[in-house]
Amino acid sequence: MYRVISVEDDETEAAVLKNYLDRFASESGENFEFVHLKSAIEFLDKQRTADLIFFDIDLPGINGIEAATLLRSYDEETPIIFVTNLAQYAIKGYEVDALDFVVKPVGYRDFCLRMRKALRILRRRSGRNITVQDHESMRVFSVDDLAFVDISGHSLGFHCGNGDAASCRGSLREIEGQLADDTFVRISNSCLANLRHIRQVTRDGIVMTTGDKLYFSRSRKKPAMEAIASYLGGSQ
């Protein structure tokens, strides 16, 4: 179940969007909760949270872009899609890390293309946990918090974005199998990294949110880079 907020001053436009969302829900098999807010102020005042936000650019008072900028000051994650009359204003959508935008009048297939991209991104959030039998105790981590898993000898090290860590014996391949449905990529024989936690990509490796720098192995560099590109581009 995903919550979708539409910040739109025009009633008819909002209705069209809801209509499309319902149709999309039945086609994709996902459930959506649709919330319609008439102005950006209403949205920011109540600090409403959502999984996906549609901002009309042309709003009275604070326009969509400004609202998005303010949103980004406290929320870097939630995907944003702009709705606009003029493509020109949205071209700088990258400044607020907007996912995409649609041009009015919105066609269903236009909407669908962007919505499916949003869905790909929404589905990344795992929500799953992984259990690690550390020496003394059993630790449970949320897969989303796990930054990377590395192995030294037979000792697996689990490193979380917030600094938490644990270790146990095992094989990396086994863990890779457990995390097959999640956003992990094998960057070398001894390291499995979570794409969500990549802070910087360089020619020879990646820097994680924990601050660690991990290096590609020569044979895995190309497939790893492709996976990273797919992830950052929104295809995966």
Add this chain to the structure above:
Amino acid sequence: MGWLSQSNDFTGDLISAAIVGVELLFAVWLFCRGLPKRDRLCLRVGICIAATAAIVIGGTFFAEPYRASGNSMLNVIQIFFYCLVPLMLAGATLFCRKTSVWVAIFCGIGAHTMQNIGSGIEGLLRYAFYTLKIQLPSPIESLLIAVIGTATVYSLCERLFLHELRRNGLQEIRDRGILLVLVVAELVSVVFDIIIKTVPEETSALYQNLLRIVHLAMAAFILYCLYEMLYNRQLQQEIQAVSHLLANSRQQYEASKETIDAINMKCHDLKHQIRALKGGGVSDTALEELAATVQIYDTTLRTGNEALDVILTEKALVCEREGITFTRIVDGKALDHIAAADLYSLFGNALDNAIEATLRIKDSGDDFRSISLTVKKPAGLAVIHLENYFTDTVDLDADFPVTQKLGPDGTRDTLNHGYGIRSMRAVVKRYGGTLSISADGDIFCLDIAIPSV
């Protein structure tokens, strides 16, 4: 070549000639195997075999009186005949396969040369048998030697280059230079052969074998040269085609850039004029609206990267004309370190593919004409992401989508179209980036990632 070689009787000659005939047919078949077949192929092949048999029998009969009398006219006739053989083989190729005259001649001469090599090996084998005192009844000996010689040489040739030749397309031969080499090859083969055959009996075996070996080496070398030339020619053609594409690209870029510069100047002028008009008869609100419109036109073109502006505007105009919704979120600065020409060709190719794919969808219901482009720089990596709808008739090949575009002869025009994606990969690779293609149902996704310097 086997005719009038070691045996001294008519039957022996006939058998030798027949063996040579079979070797030649086999050789030419190996060369022209991959070419498109003509109709009623079995009948045609049958006719060729019958013709060969006729020539073999008739030729042996014809040469008989000359051989018996030891007439040296024989040599002249032999030379004449040997030169005709490749032409006859070419004729057989043309008769059985749909191809051009040049390709047929290539096959004919190639096959003849290959058979020569085989026959050289056979000569050496015959000598080996003789030295080792292996005595076998004449026809069996000839047959055995022929089989060993042919099998060795032909399978070697097949593995070394025939296989590749067929794969790379024998159809591409258009170069007359190759034919000249072939003609020289033929003459050399023939002359050597005659020398070897007409060497007096008393000459040392060593000399004879040396001649054979040199003949062999030359024939092999010529085949190798042919192969190299053919392969290189193809590479050269590819290079030419790509440079042509690039040249076209550059022309288009210049043209587009001129247009956009002109528009920019006009916008600039308009803004000035609007300022000048203020306070005149036109209302302020009207002027402000006008200014806003001009401003919008101004911002359209600004991604922060001039080359991107040019190519994106060009393609945006195409999309507008075709009724395709083309949305773009572009951080031009992300691609500052890429050369203008490369950006132009990269985005040109990518967008052309996307546009073509959407136009190919013939759906009566919803409008699938939608393309979405984002260029951002998350995590220090410049990422280009392009998606569009497509019909499922595109092969998501391991390396690139195999095109649906049909060439003028109705076959898949992989040659020209493959270049689009291929050149994109080449550009991306030059900057140490990656290019990957994937599909989410009926949505085609292209991801390019280029690390910043």
